Amino acid sequence: MEQQKRICVLGAGIVGMTTAFMLKEKHAEWDVTIIADKFEQDTLSDVAAGIFRPSTSFKGPSPEITKQWLVDAYHHYKKIQNSIKTVEAGVQEVSGYVFSSKFPEVTKNQFLEDLLPVYRPANALELQICPGNWKYGAFFTTLVIESRYHLPWLRKKFEMIGGKIVKRTIPINSFNDVDDYDLVINCTGFGAKKLCLDHDLVPIRGQVFKVKAPWVKMFFYGDYDTYIIPGIDFVTLGGCRQFDSFKEEVDKYDSASIWERCTELLPNLKNAEVTREVAGLRPHRIPVRVEKDIVTTSSGKHLNIVHHYGHGGYGVTTAPGTAKYAVQLAEEVLSGTKSKPLSKL
Numbered sequence: 001m002e003q004q005k006r007i008c009v010l011g012a013g014i015v016g017m018t019t020a021f022m023l024k025e026k027h028a029e030w031d032v033t034i035i036a037d038k039f040e041q042d043t044l045s046d047v048a049a050g051i052f053r054p055s056t057s058f059k060g061p062s063p064e065i066t067k068q069w070l071v072d073a074y075h076h077y078k079k080i081q082n083s084i085k086t087v088e089a090g091v092q093e094v095s096g097y098v099f100s101s102k103f104p105e106v107t108k109n110q111f112l113e114d115l116l117p118v119y120r121p122a123n124a125l126e127l128q129i130c131p132g133n134w135k136y137g138a139f140f141t142t143l144v145i146e147s148r149y150h151l152p153w154l155r156k157k158f159e160m161i162g163g164k165i166v167k168r169t170i171p172i173n174s175f176n177d178v179d180d181y182d183l184v185i186n187c188t189g190f191g192a193k194k195l196c197l198d199h200d201l202v203p204i205r206g207q208v209f210k211v212k213a214p215w216v217k218m219f220f221y222g223d224y225d226t227y228i229i230p231g232i233d234f235v236t237l238g239g240c241r242q243f244d245s246f247k248e249e250v251d252k253y254d255s256a257s258i259w260e261r262c263t264e265l266l267p268n269l270k271n272a273e274v275t276r277e278v279a280g281l282r283p284h285r286i287p288v289r290v291e292k293d294i295v296t297t298s299s300g301k302h303l304n305i306v307h308h309y310g311h312g313g314y315g316v317t318t319a320p321g322t323a324k325y326a327v328q329l330a331e332e333v334l335s336g337t338k339s340k341p342l343s344k345l
């Protein structure tokens, strides 16, 4: 009989929850524990609108792997969305427009054009749907994955098949707390910012309103990071992308700017009731890190790690794809494929 493996998934955002569930579902005999200090509504994943829309600059270790991640992620969510039993999973199909008054390149997305059922240029009439001088546009149909539904759904499924969950803070760069596991999968997102040894990991700050506006049925993007994305209970209004900004609080100047840009794009939003405003730091890294590593703990033990973080503004979009890849790396590590220590701490 195969020896039981003990695996710790660090992090309970969309990346950690998806990874832990996939691992346990595929290897029922393995002991999988999630350790995290924040869950569900306290995670960055809860801030996201959750639209499946990778940037054209989204990058994994190679173009082939990047494409595979996106294909796998889309089909994973699409399968959930197609299943009648899983309304509570928070995955919905939504259509909408991207408009620009200046930049034709916003109408292009090499990933989405290949993947989505509908992706086409907007015609002249469509460019007049929203007030403004829109010259370029695209219409497409994609998915919105709402963490507020999806994370509790994943958690329930994970626990049902015997997955364990522990609430605890792991001191950054001290691995003695987790050194009795055969493998640690590091899905900490931007949690480790202060003492983080990975200088390629940079925050891209974002801020959004969550409003009640059930009449909004389509998404709209305008220039300068303006977006309106309907979810199940709320519509997300954004936004901003501030590179290397660490401010975690809501900024009143950003609030004013977001509100003005969104209500100009869709004037009937002026009547929407604001339920909350949130800011968050997107864990940006090029490429996203999904990689094996071995660290030496302060007690001298070698610890197997699979890093799985740095999804930037696209963690909800890509989590199932990168998680599938991380699970493959975990299998390689645990099947005893030898690799050399890569870094020392």
Ligand SMILES: Cc1cc2nc3c(=O)[nH]c(=O)nc-3n(C[C@H](O)[C@H](O)[C@H](O)COP(=O)(O)OP(=O)(O)OC[C@H]3O[C@@H](n4cnc5c(N)ncnc54)[C@H](O)[C@@H]3O)c2cc1C
Pocket (backbone or CB within 6 Å): 010, 011, 012, 013, 014, 015, 016, 035, 036, 037, 038, 039, 043, 044, 045, 046, 047, 048, 049, 050, 051, 052, 053, 168, 169, 170, 171, 172, 187, 188, 189, 190, 191, 192, 205, 206, 207, 208, 238, 239, 279, 280, 281, 282, 283, 309, 310, 311, 312, 313, 314, 315, 316, 317, 318
């Ligand atoms: C305004 C905004 C809008 C966005 N919209 C979208 C969108 O529409 N589509 C999309 O795909 N993406 C979007 N994103 C990006 C998305 O939110 C992130 O890519 C995603 O949430 C990253 O997930 P994660 O699991 O890596 O991180 P997180 O959700 O931050 O989870 C990290 C987990 O690690 C745990 N952790 C970290 N350090 C420790 C520690 N030392 N000890 C214990 N636990 C620890 C935390 O407790 C938490 O559970 C948006 C982001 C922002 C800010």
Ligand SMILES: *[C@@H]1O[C@H](CO)[C@@H](O)[C@H](O)[C@H]1NC(C)=O
Pocket (backbone or CB within 6 Å): 010, 172, 173, 175, 184, 186, 188, 189, 190, 191, 192, 195, 196, 197, 198, 201, 305, 307, 309
């Ligand atoms: C996880 O990754 C972060 C970078 O986000 C790093 O600082 C931390 O040391 C890593 N933790 C483990 C257990 O490898």
